[in-house]
Amino acid sequence: MEIPYTVDERPDTGIYNAKLGIWLFLASEVMLFGGLFSAYVFLRLGAPVGAFHEWGQELNVPLATLNTLILISSSMTMVMSWVSLKMNDFKKFKLYMALTLLCALCFLVIKYLEYSAKIHHHIYPSTNTFYAIYFTLTGLHGLHIIGGMVVLFYLWVPGSNMWNTKPEQFTNRIEIVGLYWHFVDLVWIFLFPILYLL
């Protein structure tokens, strides 16, 4: 059976079904991270004045800045992979997807180095409330990166065969995974200042 509205827009919503699906999913993700941001505010207000800022001094700002720039770059390469398909340039699509995956891998390697340094200095989630929420937020964000990488890899290699049979549907799939990827970037844009700089 053919799945309806994978390419055509539904008359009532004005968008194809997958796009509605991903936006609803992202709305639930806003609430997931929103709950944790709320917990951050709660813990910060409950901590002694200036304690969160002081505890956060152990974090590596240059590495986190580099990671922010890497993630922004990955958003750029992600959107370019979608544009490449719109221009019927499959080779460029492959290149930009590879670059997006490379950026994601670099992000995770840097995060690993950061975590290793913390553990080496005996800093754990149990150290204080700042590190409890730091590890929770960055850990959950990292899991989102890994999840995104799995989907990106699938669409980069085995799933890209769909380009030969259903190019429009494949282009939409790239748009959908792109929306998820940009959301993960957007979350980091807020995590970076509240955890590393404030």
Added chain:
Amino acid sequence: MSSGHDADIQSHIKIYMIVFASLAVLTIVTVAASYLNLTSGESIFLALVIASVKGSLVACFFMHLISEKAFITWILMLTAGFFFILMFIPMASFIDQAQIR
């Protein structure tokens, strides 16, 4: 592919490049601002304003919200409403505790 379609895509690429450069510059500005001699409240305000501008750029241009259908906008406005309620809960608790003291 028509030349009109081509020109349209090229103009989109130009916008993506500008957004990317803006995001990179704003990241550096965020870090630089954290070294300014500001009060805690001022630092938080400035950092959140810059993050909000960066977030809006990503949402509007990379996620195409600027040209998205109204249906999506409504879903997101509803989500934003619940998000702000979530943000308000710890504040309300804090104010309540301050009154008890």
